[in-house]
Amino acid sequence: MKHRVLIVENEPAIADTIQYALETDGFETTCLYSGLPVLGLLAIENMDLIILDIGLPDINGFELCKEIRKNREIPIIFLTARSDEIDKVVGLEIGGDDYVTKPFSPRELSARVKALLRRTHQQSSSKDTLKQFQVDESRRQILYFGQSLDLSRYEFAILKTFIRRPGHVYSRDQLMELCWDEPECSMDRTIDAHIKNIRNKMKAIKPDYDSIITHRGQGYSLKEDS
Numbered sequence: 289m290k291h292r293v294l295i296v297e298n299e300p301a302i303a304d305t306i307q308y309a310l311e312t313d314g315f316e317t318t319c320l321y322s323g324l325p326v327l328g329l330l331a332i333e334n335m336d337l338i339i340l341d342i343g344l345p346d347i348n349g350f351e352l353c354k355e356i357r358k359n360r361e362i363p364i365i366f367l368t369a370r371s372d373e374i375d376k377v378v379g380l381e382i383g384g385d386d387y388v389t390k391p392f393s394p395r396e397l398s399a400r401v402k403a404l405l406r407r408t409h410q411q412s413s414s415k416d417t418l419k420q421f422q423v424d425e426s427r428r429q430i431l432y433f434g435q436s437l438d439l440s441r442y443e444f445a446i447l448k449t450f451i452r453r454p455g456h457v458y459s460r461d462q463l464m465e466l467c468w469d470e471p472e473c474s475m476d477r478t479i480d481a482h483i484k485n486i487r488n489k490m491k492a493i494k495p496d497y498d499s500i501i502t503h504r505g506q507g508y509s510l511k512e513d514s
Contacts, residue, residue, distance in 0.1 A: 290316040291336040291405055296326055296352075297367060298345050302390070306339060309394035310401065323347040327355060335362060337401060337408075340384075342368040350382055354466065357383040358445075359425050361452055363404050365397070382466060383452075420499070421451050435493045442467055443486050446479070450500065450510035459507040483508055 293315050297303040300321065307317045318333070320326060323344040329335075338356070342349035353364055365386040385408075386400055422431040428444050430437050430451075439447065445467035449458065458466075460479040487500055501509050 290314060292316045292318070292334065293401060294326070294329070294335045294338045295319045296323060296338060296344065296349075297341045298322060298343070299341075302367075305394050306397060309398045313398045313402070315398075315401070323349065323352045326352060330356065330360060330362075337363045337365070337405060339365050339367060339397070339401070342366055353383050357452075357466070363408050365400060365404065367392075421447075423448055423451060432490055432493050437486075437489050437493070439486070439489065440482075443482050443489075446482055447486055450508070454510045455512035457503050457507050457509045462507070479508075
């Protein structure tokens with residue numbers, strides 16, 4: 289069965305080049321030339337990966353990625369004409385999986401798509417065998433060792449972010465940026481309070497196990513064997 293790739297790129301010539309390279313390598317592709325239709329498409333179509341231009345005419349690619357990440361874990365490769373290191377860091381921290389700077393080789397991009405899909409499949413397989421968490425997006429519910437956690441909206445968003453990347457250390461600022469609609473209106477110590485609540489709720493289910501690790505001066509992460 290062919291993998292389906294969504295290409296979101298406002299320059300038709302670039303989109304056509306990417307589409308040709310991917311279809312030559314056996315992928316099925318869909319092209320959109322603006323960002324706002326993406327969420328509507330994902331609601332009715334299943335995609336295996338998104339190639340997402342940052343400089344879209346109607347919405348910034350970073351902001352669109354954050355919206356996608358609220359409900360889906362689909363792999364995302366960013367495209368951008370800017371090569372600043374800070375852009376790369378920001379893109380990966382908000383949920384991007386890879387980053388390609390224009391101009392680029394379509395064949396290299398296709399190779400990255402293949403590598404990312406392989407890596408995603410391997411991660412999914414390992415998580416299926418060790419999974420202590422089960423995330424139900426439609427019900428906004430997370431099961432911990434088979435039992436439902438009574439989570440607030442922000443607790444759900446924080447824990448879901450951890451589950452998506454076990455072992456990755458998130459700073460308080462990063463968690464607020466990813467989980468809050470208006471992060472500038474919240475204080476970083478708010479994160480500490482939510483983490484404490486999440487821990488207490490998990491310990492009520494499994495008292496002798498702490499899935500969340502505190503990294504002093506850095507932030508928090510989820511144990512990789514969780």
